[in-house]
């Protein structure tokens with residue numbers, strides 16, 4: 279498989295991964311609304327999700343084995359955006375939710391400029407991953423609004439406070455979309 283970088287997450291350095299803490303707040307700090315009124319709590323926003331939308335199961339048949347632990351996991355196809363045009367590459371990136379192995383498929387994959395790690399807030403250098411916790415540039419923890427499990431996903435615009443992402447929860451196997459607000 280094509281890859282530009284492989285590494286390992288130090289999940290103990292990143293708050294919010296895995297099962298929720300017993301004292302976890304219902305909403306991100308600074309949000310007045312709570313999740314009870316038809317909103318899903320995303321990384322930095324609340325997103326309206328009416329009950330009528332139903333739930334979408336993950337497409338588990340499309341998951342591929344982690345290079346380290348061989349568990350099938352959701353991956354993100356690398357893409358390059360230029361002038362509003364999206365081109366998908368023949369490579370995939372992921373952070374394994376089971377063993378923390380990381381893979382960056384392509385060095386160029388349309389994540390915004392970022393100076394601070396979204397996982398542990400350490401300053402980033404020019405490398406593809408955080409030197410302190412191993413999290414890939416452009417990736418962050420998303421909490422599943424259905425089972426509250428914390429999982430690392432790509433949030434390519436989080437540096438500009440847009441928490442667009444797709445979470446395929448490995449615990450409850452439901453897909454959650456957080457839409458781009460850019």
Ligand SMILES: [Zn+2]
Nearest residue numbers: 344347374377
């Ligand atoms: Zn793994």
Ligand SMILES: [Zn+2]
Nearest residue numbers: 395398408411
């Ligand atoms: Zn970090």
Ligand SMILES: [Zn+2]
Nearest residue numbers: 422425447450
């Ligand atoms: Zn879940």
Ligand SMILES: [Zn+2]
Nearest residue numbers: 435440458460
């Ligand atoms: Zn966006």
